[in-house]
Amino acid sequence: MTQLLNGKEIAIKIKQEICEEIEKIKHQKKRLPHLGIILSGNNVESIIYVNKKIQECKNIGLSCSLVELPENSSEQKILEEIYKMNNNPFIDGFIIQLPLPQHINVDNLILSINPDKDVDGFHPENFGKMALNMNTFIPATAYGIITLLQKYKIKISGKHTVVIGRSRIVGLPISILMSIQNDFGNSTVTLTHTYTKNLFFYTKKADIIIVAVGSPGFLTGNMIKKGAILIDVGINKINQGIKTMLKGDIDFDSIFGKASYITPVPGGIGPMTIIMLIKNTIKAAYKRLYKSN
Ligand code: GUN
Numbered sequence: 001m002t003q004l005l006n007g008k009e010i011a012i013k014i015k016q017e018i019c020e021e022i023e024k025i026k027h028q029k030k031r032l033p034h035l036g037i038i039l040s041g042n043n044v045e046s047i048i049y050v051n052k053k054i055q056e057c058k059n060i061g062l063s064c065s066l067v068e069l070p071e072n073s074s075e076q077k078i079l080e081e082i083y084k085m086n087n088n089p090f091i092d093g094f095i096i097q098l099p100l101p102q103h104i105n106v107d108n109l110i111l112s113i114n115p116d117k118d119v120d121g122f123h124p125e126n127f128g129k130m131a132l133n134m135n136t137f138i139p140a141t142a143y144g145i146i147t148l149l150q151k152y153k154i155k156i157s158g159k160h161t162v163v164i165g166r167s168r169i170v171g172l173p174i175s176i177l178m179s180i181q182n183d184f185g186n187s188t189v190t191l192t193h194t195y196t197k198n199l200f201f202y203t204k205k206a207d208i209i210i211v212a213v214g215s216p217g218f219l220t221g222n223m224i225k226k227g228a229i230l231i232d233v234g235i236n237k238i239n240q241g242i243k244t245m246l247k248g249d250i251d252f253d254s255i256f257g258k259a260s261y262i263t264p265v266p267g268g269i270g271p272m273t274i275i276m277l278i279k280n281t282i283k284a285a286y287k288r289l290y291k292s293n
Contacts, residue, residue: 005149034064034093036064078100110122116288170210170212
């Protein structure tokens with residue numbers, strides 16, 4: 001039997017808790033947390049994600065501002081927008097939606113974000129703190145995966161986790177989080193990537209597999225052992241005739257019945273990522289304003 005890890009349902013529960021928090025802030029007549037988003041270029045997936053983030057902010061009662069820049073914007077132009085957000089006292093946290101156009105050096109941009117407003121947790125100061133198990137912003141997708149596993153009371157400690165893909169958005173942070181000494185860590189983690197030889201060798205032995213490669217149906221039933229726990233981070237748009245549908249990085253049909261748990265696409269990690277970004281934004285607001293006032 002394969003059980004679905006229903007991220008949508010868990011995200012709704014977390015949203016209810018956040019809404020109560022927002023009511024308290026309103027009651028105290030304090031300014032509502034504000035998320036800034038910088039979007040450069042025309043990447044269709046990025047536009048969809050950003051719209052979802054804005055919509056969820058609105059639903060919950062957070063304020064949100066979007067700076068949209070054309071595909072050919074220079075790095076200097078994006079840096080100027082980052083400085084504005086760093087210096088805007090009404091913006092508690094902000095993100096630069098990735099990926100960015102090829103001519104932009106992402107590292108330069110991330111290094112210029114004020115770490116206290118880095119609600120993506122991508123700045124080296126925050127990423128380093130995360131790796132050292134210190135209090136900081138945890139990248140939203142990794143935070144969402146950990147939270148979902150915790151909510152379903154799935155034990156991670158002592159298990160062998162295989163992560164496929166080593167992006168700074170998902171693969172790298174989740175491999176660190178699951179291996180550190182913590183309530184949600186203590187797993188033995190193998191981080192695999194394009195240069196990994198014989199991926200089967202690792203996936204066949206894994207208790208938990210996290211796939212974040214952006215390739216529809218990449219992980220198939222013959223690559224896993226019976227009872228494996230599968231986390232699908234891929235959200236791939238597939239054209240089927242005149243319809244488009246979303247497909248994950250895991251071939252759902254071939255693993256169903258063999259895995260013990262799987263996150264569906266859509267309705268798995270996607271909604272968890274958005275709600276965790278909002279949690280990080282509220283944390284940033286608390287850190288900057290409410291606690292110090
Ligand atoms: N693109 C896909 N996921 C993310 C994310 O979590 N943060 C940012 N900034 N860009 C993304």
